[in-house]
Amino acid sequence: MFCVLECCSKYWVPNNMTELDLRLKEQLMGQPLAHNLIFKSISSHINTEHPSKALVLSLHGSTGTGKNFVAKHIVESLYRKGYKSKYARLYVASRDFMHQDEEHLKQYKDRIKHDIERATSGCQYATFIFDEVDKMPMKLLETILFYIDFHTPTYAQPIDFRKTIFIFLSNTGGKEINTIAHNNHFASIERNNYNITEFQRALANAAFSEPGGLWHASLINRHLVTFFVPFLPLERSHIRTCIQRQLELIHKKDKYQYILSDNDITDRVLDLIEFSPPNSLLYSVSGCKKVQQKLDFILESNRVIPTKKPIEEF
Amino acid sequence: MECCSKYWIKNDIKELDLRLKNQLIGQPLAYNLVLRSISSHVSNSNPSKSLVLSLHGGTGTGKNFVAKHIVESLYREGYKSKYVRLYVVSRDFMHTDTAHISQYKDRLTKDIEEITSACQQATFVFDEIDQMPSQLLDVILYYIDFHTPTSSRPIDFRKTIFIFLSNTGGTSIIKLAEKNHLLSIKRENYNILEFQQVLSNAAFNEQGGLQSASLIDRHLITFFVPFLPLERIHIRGCIKRQLQIILDTDEYQYDLSEDDIINHVLNLIEFTSSSLEYSVSGCKKIQQKLDYIFESLQPTFKKSKKQIEDSDDLL
Numbered sequence: 279m280f281c282v283l284e285c286c287s288k289y290w291v292p293n294n295m296t297e298l299d300l301r302l303k304e305q306l307m308g309q310p311l312a313h314n315l316i317f318k319s320i321s322s323h324i325n326t327e328h329p330s331k332a333l334v335l336s337l338h339g340s341t342g343t344g345k346n347f348v349a350k351h352i353v354e355s356l357y358r359k360g361y362k363s364k365y366a367r368l369y370v371a372s373r374d375f376m377h378q379d380e381e382h383l384k385q386y387k388d389r390i391k392h393d394i395e396r397a398t399s400g401c402q403y404a405t406f407i408f409d410e411v412d413k414m415p416m417k418l419l420e421t422i423l424f425y426i427d428f429h430t431p432t433y434a435q436p437i438d439f440r441k442t443i444f445i446f447l448s449n450t451g452g453k454e455i456n457t458i459a460h461n462n463h464f465a466s467i468e469r470n471n472y473n474i475t476e477f478q479r480a481l482a483n484a485a486f487s488e489p490g491g492l493w494h495a496s497l498i499n500r501h502l503v504t505f506f507v508p509f510l511p512l513e514r515s516h517i518r519t520c521i522q523r524q525l526e527l528i529h530k531k532d533k534y535q536y537i538l539s540d541n542d543i544t545d546r547v548l549d550l551i552e553f554s555p556p557n558s559l560l561y562s563v564s565g566c567k568k569v570q571q572k573l574d575f576i577l578e579s580n581r582v583i584p585t586k587k588p589i590e591e592f
Numbered sequence: 593m594e595c596c597s598k599y600w601i602k603n604d605i606k607e608l609d610l611r612l613k614n615q616l617i618g619q620p621l622a623y624n625l626v627l628r629s630i631s632s633h634v635s636n637s638n639p640s641k642s643l644v645l646s647l648h649g650g651t652g653t654g655k656n657f658v659a660k661h662i663v664e665s666l667y668r669e670g671y672k673s674k675y676v677r678l679y680v681v682s683r684d685f686m687h688t689d690t691a692h693i694s695q696y697k698d699r700l701t702k703d704i705e706e707i708t709s710a711c712q713q714a715t716f717v718f719d720e721i722d723q724m725p726s727q728l729l730d731v732i733l734y735y736i737d738f739h740t741p742t743s744s745r746p747i748d749f750r751k752t753i754f755i756f757l758s759n760t761g762g763t764s765i766i767k768l769a770e771k772n773h774l775l776s777i778k779r780e781n782y783n784i785l786e787f788q789q790v791l792s793n794a795a796f797n798e799q800g801g802l803q804s805a806s807l808i809d810r811h812l813i814t815f816f817v818p819f820l821p822l823e824r825i826h827i828r829g830c831i832k833r834q835l836q837i838i839l840d841t842d843e844y845q846y847d848l849s850e851d852d853i854i855n856h857v858l859n860l861i862e863f864t865s866s867s868l869e870y871s872v873s874g875c876k877k878i879q880q881k882l883d884y885i886f887e888s889l890q891p892t893f894k895k896s897k898k899q900i901e902d903s904d905d906l907l
Binding site: 341342346350359360361362363364366367368370372373376377379413549550552563564567568570571574575577578579 | 628629631632636639640641643690694697701730733739740741742743744745746785792811814815
C-alpha cells in the first residue's frame, strides 16, 4: 500500500524494533529491567501474527526515572510520525479527564470509545498511552478494560483490538520500588541482577493500599496487565551520565568556550541536584528531570564569547 | 498591535539586570538566581520543560517587585501584554465549592492554552499560591510537566514561564539567614543550596495547597528563590532611594538634612526584637511613612525654591 498522507502501511507504521533497541540502549539510563521487559514484550507482540490479546504494559516508578521518556521512544519507533500519528494517542489524566462530575465522565467515556475504535479501525497496530492513570476515575478505566479484554470480532463489533498496545504510566508503587532498590544496593546486588518478581509483588501490594490503586487492583484481578515494569531510582553515576550527554549535545550545537572544564561543570550541576534518603543520599529525587535546566543555568555564567581575529593587513 | 515577535517579546536581559541591580535591595541570592535562570531559559531555543520559579519570603522583601521587573523586561507591554497573566489567588480563585472549582479549572485551562498557542513564550504569575486548592494546582501540573505535542494536542508548552509567589517558608528563611549572619557570613556568600533545601522542605510541610501538591512531589519547581529579611541598612537604602525620587521632582527645599529625614522614617519602622534586627514588613510601608514625615515637616520647614532665589536676588 502506498499513500502520501499517513495510512496503515509499512512506511508509516514501521514497527522498527532495531531502532527501539538502539534508542533505549543509548538513552535510557539505569533501567536494565525496564529495557529488557519493554523491548522483549513489544518485539514479541509485533512479531506475532495473531496475538491473543492486546499488549498491556504498566510502567511504575518515581518521578524522573524515564517512564514518559520510554513511552515516547516506543511511539517514535513504531510510528513514523511519532505522537503526531493518527494511530498513537496520549491521554494525561490531569488534563484530559479533569472533571469528576457525571456529565463530564460521560463525555470522557464517549471520547475514549470513539478514539480507540477510530484509531484501531484505521490501523490494527494502534497504541494508547494513559499518563497519571492513578488519577483516573474507575468508570473510565472500565471503558478501557473492554478493549483490553477483547476476545473476538463479532458482527456487532467487527474491529479487532488484539494487536493494540496499551501503556499505563503512574507513580503508584514508586516508594516501594525505591525501598527494594535501596535494600538491594546495600546487599551489594548489581542493578542488572535485581529480581523482577520482587518488584512485581511489591507493586501488587501497593495497588491495594495507595490512593488510585484500585484501578491497578482490578487490572491485576482480571490478569489483564501483560507486564508490570518497575523504573528504578537513579544514582549519582546515572545523573552524571545524563549531564555529560547533555553537555556533549550542547558542545556540538554551539561554538562557545567555557571557563570551567567539563568535569567542573558536571560537578557544579550535580551539586544542584537533590539526593535522598537523608542517611545515604543514594538516589536523585527527580531522576534526570532537571538536568538540562540546571546545566543551562551553570553554563549561563561560564560562557566565554570567542573574540574576533583582527583583520590582517597586507 | 502586539503580536508574538521579537519586538514585542523583547527578552531584554540587560534591562532585567539593570533593573534588579539598581532597584532590588538586599537580595543577592534572588538577583543571581532570577537573572541566570530567566536568561538561560529565554536564550534556549529548545527548552526541555517550562521554567518554574517559586519565590518565597516574608512580606515586603521584593517578590512581587521582582516578578514585575521580569515581566517588564521580557514583554514590551509588561503586565498589559496578551501573553502574560497574573492571578492573585485570594481574588481570582476565591471560592472553594465544587461548582466554582470546576469553573476555575476550565478558566485556567482555557487561558493557558489560548495564550500559549498564540505565543509559546507565555508567562503566568501566581500570587499567594500557597492558598490555591490542590485540584487547581494539578491543572497547572499538566503544562509544567509537559512532554510532547501530539496530534490531538499540538500546542508546545515547554517555553512557558511560571512564577509562583508565596510567604511559605518565610520563617525558615529568617532562621537560616540569622544563623548565617551570626557566623559572620556575608549575604552574598550565603549558600543557595541550603536555602533551596530548607524551602523545598517547608513547601512540603507547611499548611497550604502546596503541601499536598504533586507539584512538590514531582519536583517540578526549577528553582526555589529565597527572599531574605531586610536589615536596617537595607531599609535605609530603600528610604534613600524613595527620598531621591521625591526630592528630584519636588519644588521645595527642606531645612532638615536627608540623614535626619531618613532617621525619622527609620524610627517609624518596626524591627524584630531579636539580637538581629530585621524589618517586620520589609520595605513595604516606606512610601507612606515618608509622606507622613513630610506632611508633619511641611508647616515649619517649607520654603519654596523661588522664595529662596528671590531672597538671594534681594541681597
